Structure formats: C-alpha cells, structure tokens
Amino acid sequence: MSVLLTSTPSVENSIEIEIQILSMMEIVIHSTIDLFTSVGLKRTKGRAIVLKELERRKDHFNAEKLYSSLVQKGEGVSRPTIYRTLKILEKLCLIERFDIKKSCFYFEPLSWKKDHGHLICERCGKIIDFSSNGIEILKSEACKEKDFKLDKISIQIFGLCGDCQKASKKPITKH
Incomplete structure (x- = not known):
C-alpha cells in the first residue's frame, strides 16, 4: 500500500x-x-x-x-x-x-488590460469586471462589417448588483 x-x-x-x-x-x-x-x-x-x-x-x-x-x-x-x-x-x-x-x-x-466590461450598480456604486468571448466576437464582427479600425472598447452595463437585489427583496420591518 x-x-x-x-x-x-x-x-x-x-x-x-x-x-x-x-x-x-x-x-x-x-x-x-x-x-x-x-x-x-x-x-x-x-x-x-x-x-x-x-x-x-x-x-x-x-x-x-x-x-x-x-x-x-x-x-x-x-x-x-x-x-x-x-x-x-x-x-x-x-x-x-x-x-x-x-x-x-x-x-x-x-x-x-484583457478586454473586459464593467457591470455598475446604480444603487451602491459597486463596479464588477466581466469578460466574455462575446466581446471578441462583437469587436471582430462590428469592425469587419463597418471597415473600422478599433482603438479600444468600453462596455458599461448599469443595473443592480446581487447584494442590492437581495436587499430590495427584503420586507421592510416597522419599528
């Protein structure tokens, strides 16, 4: 053994x-x-x-x-x-x-610097990085279709983070 x-x-x-x-x-x-x-x-x-x-x-x-x-x-x-x-x-x-x-x-x-976007919580201000193969595909297809030379890409998605979503679902307690 x-x-x-x-x-x-x-x-x-x-x-x-x-x-x-x-x-x-x-x-x-x-x-x-x-x-x-x-x-x-x-x-x-x-x-x-x-x-x-x-x-x-x-x-x-x-x-x-x-x-x-x-x-x-x-x-x-x-x-x-x-x-x-x-x-x-x-x-x-x-x-x-x-x-x-x-x-x-x-x-x-x-x-x-790896291409990424930002998820930005409109309530608490938290910024979360995300990356996806979709970013590469979007860049490639958009630039090819429009004969465009890309310098940089900036993707910002606004909404509510998980913590703020959970907080908004909690019942309000009266004192």
Missing part, C-alpha cells in the same frame, strides 16, 4: 512568497518613478506614496477614494498631488480612466 503525502504550505513559505511579491511591487514602483524622471518629472515622496497605494489596490478607484484611503493610513499626500499623479499615469498609459456618469470617473491599472 502506498501513501500519498501532500505538503501544506509552511509559514516560512508563505512569508517567502509575500516577500517576493513585495519585492516585485517595489520593482514596479521604482520602474514607474524612473519612467517619471525619464520624461522630465521630479521624484517626489507624494508620487511614491500614491504609486505604492495603487500597486496594493485590487479594485477600481477614483481620486477621492484614493485620498480617503491614504488619509486613513496617515499618509500626508494632498488631493492636488493625487489628481496630478493620476493624470500623469493616465498620460503614460499606466492607468485607464472610464466615465460612469458626467464628471464621475474611475481608474483601473492597464495591467488588467
């Missing part, structure tokens, strides 16, 4: 992986700062803080959410620094801006 031994990740392995991830994040941050200086922009502490925060984030964000997050962490970065840094990152094609409503826009890193 043979016994299959499976190894479980040790605490040491988990720590080592976390250190490797942090090291990779530092490389990305330093590379971005080097890119800033190569186009004539100064290295500033504020920009470095913003870059570090963006590298940690795994969600869509706007300038105000970013500012609030940094204030909660005690980081001394001004709103103008955040807005200017986001504008620079957008011009350098490191983040992409997408508009949700008039004068309400969010950003996401271009490292997420």
Whole structure:
C-alpha cells in the first residue's frame, strides 16, 4: 500500500512568497518613478506614496477614494498631488480612466488590460469586471462589417448588483 503525502504550505513559505511579491511591487514602483524622471518629472515622496497605494489596490478607484484611503493610513499626500499623479499615469498609459456618469470617473491599472466590461450598480456604486468571448466576437464582427479600425472598447452595463437585489427583496420591518 502506498501513501500519498501532500505538503501544506509552511509559514516560512508563505512569508517567502509575500516577500517576493513585495519585492516585485517595489520593482514596479521604482520602474514607474524612473519612467517619471525619464520624461522630465521630479521624484517626489507624494508620487511614491500614491504609486505604492495603487500597486496594493485590487479594485477600481477614483481620486477621492484614493485620498480617503491614504488619509486613513496617515499618509500626508494632498488631493492636488493625487489628481496630478493620476493624470500623469493616465498620460503614460499606466492607468485607464472610464466615465460612469458626467464628471464621475474611475481608474483601473492597464495591467488588467484583457478586454473586459464593467457591470455598475446604480444603487451602491459597486463596479464588477466581466469578460466574455462575446466581446471578441462583437469587436471582430462590428469592425469587419463597418471597415473600422478599433482603438479600444468600453462596455458599461448599469443595473443592480446581487447584494442590492437581495436587499430590495427584503420586507421592510416597522419599528
């Protein structure tokens, strides 16, 4: 009889992986700062803080959410620094801006760039990424049919997320 031994990740392995991830994040941050200086922009502490925060984030964000997050962490970065840094990152094609409503826009890193759309909850504001083979088919067929050269595609679908749908189905209790 043979016994299959499976190894479980040790605490040491988990720590080592976390250190490797942090090291990779530092490389990305330093590379971005080097890119800033190569186009004539100064290295500033504020920009470095913003870059570090963006590298940690795994969600869509706007300038105000970013500012609030940094204030909660005690980081001394001004709103103008955040807005200017986001504008620079957008011009350098490191983040992409997408508009949700008039004068309400969010950003996401271009490292997420696989063609995808956004499901946007009109009640709570949650943004959910989705991708589908249908996006590729739509792009291909529409461009071929209309002899159109595609630059980028933006799909936004507005409605209610699952949580808000469930909340709206709950009976209202009177106190």
